[in-house]
Amino acid sequence: MSKFLLPLAAATVIVAPVATAQTNPDLAAVQRHLSGVESMTAAFSQTDRNNQVLTGTLTLKKPGKIRFQYQKGVPLLIVGDGKALTFIDYSVRQVQRWPIGNSPLGVLLDPKRDITRFAKIVPSNAPGVVSVEAYDPSRPQYGRITLVFARQANAPAGLMLQGWVALDSQGNRTTIRLTDQKFNVPVDDAAFRWTDPRRQGRAG
Incomplete structure (x- = not known):
């Protein structure tokens, strides 16, 4: 599997509850946005620590469905079917799967997950930006993920998801930036089917 994609597709984030007397209002707004x-559909760009960039389109549907369709000429695909997150490399006919709950993307895909119990707001000098970090200091080997939002009145809960940063325990950083975001649009379940390269004609 490409190391470039590992933090995005496979880095597990197991987060411990954060004890707070009162939920931060920005964190509560993020929870309302996610709920x-x-x-969602969007265009994305994906940048690794070597500044290699891939682009493509993102399609998301809760619960648990997501598709990263990479640019033409890139033989890679990431698909969540509601249960598992699957990485497909058509160039070597390789398929790998992980439970969605063990992926940082579970924060975006599980409508029942209450992030106010395990995430925290990252302080920022930019008043129009809200960043939320999920990280378990007792399990640093699982890395961390930071979601980045911009305050925007016409977005869900007044927040526009701009992307996220996944950092694994080796310091490998993958940054996802989103543009042309559209929320709560019709998405057919067929968007999350894929062709298994190990057996021609077989679909996931």
Whole structure:
């Protein structure tokens, strides 16, 4: 599997509850945003620590469905079918799967997950930016993920998801930036099917 994609597809984030007397209002707004988004489409760019960039389109539908369709000429695909997150490399006919709950993307895909119990707001000098980090200091080997939002009145809960940063325990950073975000749009379940390269004609 490409090391470039590992933090995105496979880095497990197991987070411990954060003890707070009162939920931060920005964190509560992020929770409302995540709870209010049932589907999303967007264009994305993905950058690794060597500044290699791939682009493509993102399709999301709760619960548990997501698709990263990479640019033409890139033989890679990441698909979540509601249960597992699957990485497909068509160039070597390789397929790898992980439970969605063990992926940082579970934060975006599980409508029942309450992030106010395990995440924290990252301080920022930019008043229009809200960043939320999920990390378990007792399990640093699992890395961390930071979601980045911009305050925007017409977005769900007044927040526009701009992307996220996944950092694994070796310091490998993968940054996802989103543009042309559309929320709660019709998305057909067929968008999350894929062709298994190990057996021609077989679909996931």
